[in-house]
Amino acid sequence: MTTVTTGKDKRAADTADFVAPRADELAALLTGRSRPPRPSALSASMTFGWRALLKIKHVPEQLFDVTAFPIMMVLMYTYLFGGALAGSVSSYVQFLLPGILVMSVVMITMYTGVSVNTDIEKGVFDRFRTLPIWRPAPMVGYLLGDVVRYLIASAVMLAVGMLIGYRPDGGAVGVALGVVLLLVFSFAFSWIWTMFGLLLRSEKSVMGVSMMVIFPLTFLSNVFVDPSTMPGWLQAFVNNSPVTHLATSVRELMAGEWPGADIAWTLGWSALFVVVFGAVTMRLYNRR
Numbered sequence: 001m002t003t004v005t006t007g008k009d010k011r012a013a014d015t016a017d018f019v020a021p022r023a024d025e026l027a028a029l030l031t032g033r034s035r036p037p038r039p040s041a042l043s044a045s046m047t048f049g050w051r052a053l054l055k056i057k058h059v060p061e062q063l064f065d066v067t068a069f070p071i072m073m074v075l076m077y078t079y080l081f082g083g084a085l086a087g088s089v090s091s092y093v094q095f096l097l098p099g100i101l102v103m104s105v106v107m108i109t110m111y112t113g114v115s116v117n118t119d120i121e122k123g124v125f126d127r128f129r130t131l132p133i134w135r136p137a138p139m140v141g142y143l144l145g146d147v148v149r150y151l152i153a154s155a156v157m158l159a160v161g162m163l164i165g166y167r168p169d170g171g172a173v174g175v176a177l178g179v180v181l182l183l184v185f186s187f188a189f190s191w192i193w194t195m196f197g198l199l200l201r202s203e204k205s206v207m208g209v210s211m212m213v214i215f216p217l218t219f220l221s222n223v224f225v226d227p228s229t230m231p232g233w234l235q236a237f238v239n240n241s242p243v244t245h246l247a248t249s250v251r252e253l254m255a256g257e258w259p260g261a262d263i264a265w266t267l268g269w270s271a272l273f274v275v276v277f278g279a280v281t282m283r284l285y286n287r288r
Contacts, residue, residue: 041134048141052115053148065111066153070104074160077224085225090165097161098251099223102182104157105150106218106243109186110210112146113193117203125285136282143190150186154179170256178250181266185246188270191277198284223247242269 039047056063077100078093086092116139119125128138158166158175168175193210200206220234221243227235238244245265252259 039133041137044133044137045140045144048138049144049148050141052142052145055115055145056149063149063152065108066149067156069108070101070153070157071160073100073104074157075164078164081224093161093164093166095251096224097157097166098178098254099221099247101154101157101161102243102247102250103218103221103223105153105182105186106189106246107214108149108153109146109190110193110207110214112142112190113195113197113206113210114203115142116194116197117200117206120198121202129285135286136278139194139281139285142194143187146190147183147187150183151179154182168254168256170254174254174256178253181249181253181263182246185242185266185270188273189242191273191281195277195281195284198281217241218243221247242266245269 074097078089078096081096082089082092086095125138158179170177192213193206196206196209200209220238221241222238223243227238227244230238242265245262246269249259249262249266252262
């Protein structure tokens, strides 16, 4: 006589053969291995920075603002204002390119706040806050990833500038020093937008407020013209603007000079942005 075993009977037999582990065996299994070390602040920040770069890999359209936008800015302002302000494009581009480089990179820093706000709306930040990591790591990671984007924009603009006649007297060293100073300032300046990304409710609000802040700050500077041509009351603001100090520093470094006072002002502004807006950003992040 053949006995047919059903699935239900088989599950019952398997259950009968199962022996529950003892409490001491479970404890040994859970505690027998050493706990993985907690990631350092640098390691956690670099991991989140890599995450920001992977987002560009999957959505390459994000590179438009660091490729197409800088090219458009260089060509448009050079050929639009060159003849009127300096008599020729070749003369004006020597003055303009370092300034427009500063302006373009500083303007695209606002997208950091948009990215932060987007992740908040998707609920990603709720998961980040539960991780046993250095608390500022997600924010610092955003900024580190964006530094790569700023470097790409700088390389694109310098390449276009060289093609249309820009020749830095400071050589490769002067250009490198100018770009490094620009990256340091942009990293610090981006903390303003992370604050807005946490504070405002939508990415459209972040964009709107960012444009209201960044446009007057960049246009009311010495990016396009020498401040001595401006009215006296406007010179007082322009000469003390952080963008003016940065543009002067980058322009002089690329020209082979060493503007110590403007470099000191730029680094001072950078430290102030990190201390003030970094602290406000983390307070909002921890309370959200």
